[in-house]
Amino acid sequence: MPTKTHVQTRINGEDVEFLSEPRQSLLECLRDVIGLTGSKEGCNDGNCGACTVNLDGRIVDSCLVLGVEAQGSEILTIEGVATPAGLHPIQTAFLENAALQCGICTPGFIVASKALLEAEPNPSEGRIRLWLAGNLCRCTGYDKIVRAVMDAAGKMS
């Protein structure tokens, strides 16, 4: 078998082709092959959510997807959240609510929160906490993150 597979995707609205070894995760491909280093590696086993990306409309841990599995898919990473016009309202809300300290978990939280608010524009606090249970933060204690998402929901609706 060939050592690498040619994978065609759309990432953040642009056609992106890359070569992936079958053993490489989508996270490794994003960071080490394509150079999109916004998605972070925390645990590399699906617990922490720092590598969260949106794959064909669903948030997933990109450490638990093989690069070759991404063939034909549409991917949104943290690099695609802001626009040339400025930060996304969720990013602004994270800044205004001090919802980050070290920042390693932040890309995952923002990609996950964006998917929630797109599906459910007005979630309860409990719903936000349940939705974000797959994202770990060791700095903030979560309250500020939950408040930021509620703030963003209010401003976006």
Place this chain on the structure above:
Amino acid sequence: MKWIDFVQPQTLDEAIKILGENGANARMLAGGTDLLVLLRVNPDRVNNPKLVVDAKAIPELNELSYSPGSGLTLGAAVPCYKVYQNKEIAAAYPGLIDSAALIGGIQIQGRASIGGNLCNSTPSADTIPDLIAHSVTCKIAGPNGTREVAVEDFCTGPSQNVLEPNELLVSLHFPAPPDNFGARYIRFIPRNEMDIAVAGAGVSVTLDNGTITSARVALASVAPTPLFVEEAGAALVGKPANEESVQEAANIARDAAKPISDMRGTMEYRTHLCEVLTRRALTTAITRAQGGVVDAH
């Protein structure tokens, strides 16, 4: 991760041929939320495969079809979110949604499949007691055609099951829920989500005018395999759907548990949990059977 090869068969026949040629060197991949972790940290537990065979392009493994007459066919590679997002299926099988919406977080539910949870065959698997409660039949395909196995006979030990190296799980069949049927899965974990069951209970009941006509009870994390406690269900048949009957079945479930002590809980604690969880699960399954609504979480 050490070197693997990857192949994505487009048909069931092609997949069976690949498994036949590669035997124990090949491993099926559905959502990958267990397999990819094990390939990195403990490849021996999945038999150190050299070839990963993706299930996600095989039509039969991605089937999700329900009709009130014939029941639910759930392909082995269908991710959890597709099950709980389907309003018709969620309304017909609220007990299945209890476990499908409980596994991991939203990211995991976007990939992980119920069939994969079954094939991973851990004693703590959240969906398996639920599948046993629903009297699910497993459709298995191999070089000699297909065979069917009752889900309570599927797991044979920790991470062990009846699949031969040249076989794969195709789909799970759920019988149509009879009238006045209710099912429920609950587990105990120290936090609210994203954890492995210290113990879990999946149950179902069917009622006729307040009398229980059939019942099934299964437990997670208290034996080398998910544990079908047939005698707990049998004890309920013909009894009124009340507290006393439920307590008797819960006591039988507690006595059937054979847990170990580990970092998640002691043998004594798990044994106690079996009584509590079975009692609560049966009580809420009866509520559902009587037409009441019980939220998944």
